[in-house]
Amino acid sequence: MFTPSYHDGVIQHLITDVSEDDFNVAVGGQVEIIGWLYQYYNTEPHDQVVNITGGPVKKNDIPAATQLFTTDWVVKYMVDNSLGKYWLERHSESNLKDKLEFLLPSDIEVISDDESVEDLKIIDNAMGSGHILVYAFDVLMEIYQEQGYSVRDAATLIIKNNLFGLEIDQRAYQLSYFALMMKARQFNRRALRKGSFEPNVFVFEDTDDIPEEFMTRIPEESQADLADIIDRFSNARELGSIIDFDNKDYNFEALRDTIKSVEVEGLDVFGLQETKDKLLRVLSIAEILTNRYEVVVTNPPYMNKMDAALKKYVKKHYADYSGDLFSVFIFNNSNLAKVGGYSAFMTPFVWMFIKTYEKLRKYLIETKKIDSLIQMEYSAFEEATVPINTFVMKNVTNEAVGTYVKLSAFKGGMDVQKDKVLEAIANSDTSYLYRTNQANFAKIPGMPIAYWASANLIHDFEVGTRMDELVDARQGLATANNNRFLRLWYEVGNTNISFHSVSIPDSIESQKMWFPCNKGGAYRKWFGNYDYVVNWKNNGHDIRNFTDSNGKVRSRPQNTNYYFREAITWSDITSGSFSLRYREPGSIHDHKGMSAFSKDHELLIMILAILNTPVGDHIFKILNPTVSLEVGNFKSFPVIKNKTIEDKSFNISRKLVQYCKEDWNTFETSWDFTSHPLLTHIADDNLSHCRSPVG
Structure with a gap:
């Protein structure tokens, strides 16, 4: 701890240099400032890991190397076109559309079901400081109020039923927990009372330290499943949300009861109580990872310099998508969504074109629908030297047309990109907004996501002689x-x-x-x-x-x-x-x-x-x-x-x-x-x- 000074140093700069609106919940500033402050805190370790070592990123350095705060308008685009669109498909009478600033122009399918807002589940499984979850809270609040709920009841239900988050970084998890609870407190004064409710957000923990003494107290009929989960989480702080469960089915309630039944006596020299608490948290994470969701939204980690253990795991479980962690997340999260559900991402746009990700493209084109995509100008994202896109996929296989926005001609950073997206939403006839069927991509060798290719050019690919047949x-x-x-x-x-x-x-x-x-x-x-x-x-x-x-x-x-x-x-x-x-x-x-x-x-x-x-x-x-x-x-x-x-x-x-x-x-x-x-x-x-x- 240190003695703070309010007249010079970081606190003085926070007070004098940062706009008061950035801290003002009423104008949406609170969460963004938390995210930017955390990224600033991580700048030095990020640069050290990414720019100096040059080699594989070590386990403890992954949070510093991969955490990038997601720009506010990109968060809104992802949530508006996933959660917002999912609700509008099932409630065509809803006025929510008027509240979604970044909903791209598209045909909204009418789906008949009686799904309640309380049943909607949204997950960010690389949540960082919680920016996506907090904006999803805002959209859900609009839906709840439209459905006749009081804001107090809605805030409680959103935290308890709707939002789920996972993270490998303890500090980011704490910030996300804080942001969600403060959001709930905005609408429910009793939110911070002890025992009221807690967000469904968790940080991964390794289970390589579970004492043998604890497992001997577990009934034999539960030992195999519990041991299996413990083994899968042995390196959880590195693997995080890409832990593969091989479609295995567990009885989580029975496992919880079994763990709770372990008696802790006397001095507890084996740390049994601490082990019980940890395993109950691990079970919660395992259950979250094995569930399916209506909406999955995240800005996944970008990392291809993996250490030996992570590289071996990814090659074994995700061989066709192992070029980078973000491609593993794209594959994994697209299947974490229920049939008819949505997954949304912000990632480097290299997956759209280069050979490393050809199998990923083939899988997505053949089994999912790219519902919308925004390709940004090459150097627009100031926070990392990577070209970025953001896109939303629907977990369906169909021939429906998707919406694409090409911003590569507009230089000037993320604010310029935001303005051009809003222009395209206001005028769907703009020259850089495209509507195309993704089946066309399969007609081009390598299946690039070339949404701006003309019909004549696609025909040339079909009838022309490939260059490798000539030279x-x-x-x-x-x-x-x-x-x-x-x-x-x-x-x-x-x-x-x-x-x-x-x-x-x-x-x-x-x-x-x-x-x-x-x-x-x-x-x-x-x-x-x-x-x-x-x-x-x-x-x-x-x-x-x-x-x-x-x-x-x-x-x-x-x-x-x-x-x-x-x-x-x-x-x-x-x-x-x-x-x-x-x-x-x-x-x-x-x-x-x-x-x-x-x-x-x-x-x-x-x-x-x-x-x-x-x-x-x-x-x-x-x-x-x-x-x-x-x-x-x-x-x-x-x-x-x-x-x-x-x-x-x-x-x-x-x-x-x-x-x-x-x-x-x-x-x-x-x-x-x-x-x-x-x-x-x-x-x-x-x-x-x-x-x-x-x-």
Whole structure:
């Protein structure tokens, strides 16, 4: 503890620098300020874990590494389009729609059932400081009041019946507990009285310390189930809500009665009372995890650098979705919702496009309905260097149209994104709001969530020839230590470089140390980026035998039979428009200089013409709008064959390659540079004055 000062330091800044409205329950400020304060508290440990270690995130560091406060308008979008829409489907006469600021325009299905508001169950199983649950409380309060409940009774019922939350971080759990109880106190003065009621929110606890003495006092008929739950929770503080129960069914009431019946006598040297209390809490969490919910909403953890134990568990139980923790949550939570229920998320948007998450996309497209999705501008989310989307899924399989909002053109942070979403809600004819059937995604190779693709383009994917049927796209050399094995060509001198295709292994050229290396490079079309050379002496002996401290070979000289062949190539990182270049024979391509090969020279030049167009760039943005274009995306490109167009494309492309080669060689950074082009216009008798003394 410390002696607080109200005249300087953090308390003084809280009083003077933060608007009073941010603390005012009446204007919705209270919960947001709690969340931001907690994230500020976590900033230093978050940066230390994420930016410094670089390796797998350790168990105790997961909360600091993964907790990000969910922006207020995103919370409202997720809850309005899940909880709000679920209620409106069953109560078409409800005025709730007028209260849901971020409900996207869509057709609301009319569902006939008599489900009571008291039966609605909403869970956030990575709840953080409780922001989502608190807003869900507000929406539920509107529903209860519309149904004729008093606000006092409604507050009690919401806490007892409707809201459920789970968390691995003790401090975040405490803040969530506090926020919900203060919300209840706003409407019910007796909420804070001891024994009134408690929120259904819990923090995970490991059960690897349950004493053997306790289990000997459990009746034999209950031992197997209890031991099974204890085993599953042995590493609960790391696994959290992804603990898999293999669809096993437990009699939780019987297990509770059994635990409560264990007698604690005398000094309690084995800590039996503490064990009883812990196991009762664990049973509550296990029951929550094995139930199904009308609505599941969360901002899951984003983490792919897992330690050995977590990685092994995820690979065993969620192999097809193990690319990142958030993808495990997407799969898990989409099934935590009842049939006809909703799940909502805020996650990185890479799952929509890249190969790592292709099985996840396939599963969602075939078994769920993407009801709505908002794709944000690449760097809009200021709290993390990840491109974000937020989306709502319905646990049904149907052909209904979904609503999509594409905000990638609007820079300026989350406030700008919010304003554009509200504009789309106010005017459903806006150009960046799309309505499409997700069955169309299955017609595109890799099933990207390309909701803005036109009907004509989707048809091209269906009838066109795949690029991998025309050329071979391959990754190349990964040295594992570029600082050791790569150089800029002018660092080694061109007498030490083999500038020719090494077709004869014992030739003089093959005995040289350095060979041109295609490493990708900056944006440039048609020809260029001949910058690097790689140590491939003796057929890459040093690289092939480069090992770590344990003697394990780290390098990957893959697809070596494609080395030194002519190719068309693009850079791994394509933050702007897509650009391809022709690469003459004689280079080794590395894993960043993505390359495609063919023995048909004219075919390579023709394809270069097709892809270096705005149409090519547009299609690649459909296949993968992230900054990294993968070989698999290239292979999926559709080519519509037309002999006349192919001949014309070849002639144009061949000339452009030649022009850009001449341009590349006018700079001193080219190894084929001879003189500056301006010098060609100077008379011979004056030329000597323009040359350097050593020239």
